[in-house]
Amino acid sequence: MGKYDDIIDLPHYRSSKRPHMPAEARAAQFAPFAALTGYGDAIDEVRRPTSERLELGEGQLAELDAAFSVLSAEISSRPSVRITYFEADARKEGGAYVTKSGRVKKIDAYKKLLIFADGHTINIPDITEIVICE
Numbered sequence: 001m002g003k004y005d006d007i008i009d010l011p012h013y014r015s016s017k018r019p020h021m022p023a024e025a026r027a028a029q030f031a032p033f034a035a036l037t038g039y040g041d042a043i044d045e046v047r048r049p050t051s052e053r054l055e056l057g058e059g060q061l062a063e064l065d066a067a068f069s070v071l072s073a074e075i076s077s078r079p080s081v082r083i084t085y086f087e088a089d090a091r092k093e094g095g096a097y098v099t100k101s102g103r104v105k106k107i108d109a110y111k112k113l114l115i116f117a118d119g120h121t122i123n124i125p126d127i128t129e130i131v132i133c134e
Contacts, residue, residue, distance in 0.1 A: 045091060045092065046092075048092075050089050050092060050093070050094030050095055050096065051086075051094055051095060051096055051097060052094055053086050053088075053094075053095065054086075054128070056128060060128070064127065064128070064129070064130060067129075067130035067131070067132065068124075068127075068130060070132060071104065071107070071130060071132060072107060074132070075104060075106070075107055078103045078104060078105060078117060079103065079104055079132055079133075080101070080102070080103050080132075080133040080134075081101070081102070081103075081104055081130060081131060081132050081133060082099060082100070082101045082129075082130075082131040082133060083099070083100050083101075083114070083122060083127055083129065083130055083131075084097055084098070084099045084127070084128050084129040085097070085098060085100070085122050085123070085126040085127045085128060086098075086126045086128060087126070088126075097128065100116070100120060100122065101133075102116045102117060102118055102120065103116065103117040104116060104117070105117045107124075112124040112125060114127070
């Protein structure tokens with residue numbers, strides 16, 4: 001006689017106090033869990049593209065200096081401009097080139113900031129292109 005011969009042919013127990021759980025709900029308790037929390041986010045962050053800051057050549061620096069001189073002369077009329085600048089990434093090395101359009105309110109030479117009428121500020125050393133719009 002085997003160890004479980006006395007119970008092997010008995011019907012499966014069902015509680016009379018609790019409803020029967022469907023197979024889908026029963027299987028959910030065995031679903032995988034995130035053993036490494038945050039690992040997926042870290043992988044996504046590494047995969048997110050960034051650009052390197054490009055060094056401007058002599059010609060580009062001369063064009064930028066000329067445009068900046070014109071902008072400085074017209075600052076009292078709050079000229080409308082389109083500025084392309086490098087914005088460093090806060091989380092990893094590199095960044096992105098961003099274009100901002102609007103009216104320039106002030107040039108802060110001491111802090112090296114270009115201040116727009118809407119309050120947005122750009123570091124002057126990060127600027128790669130200035131287009132003064134009419």
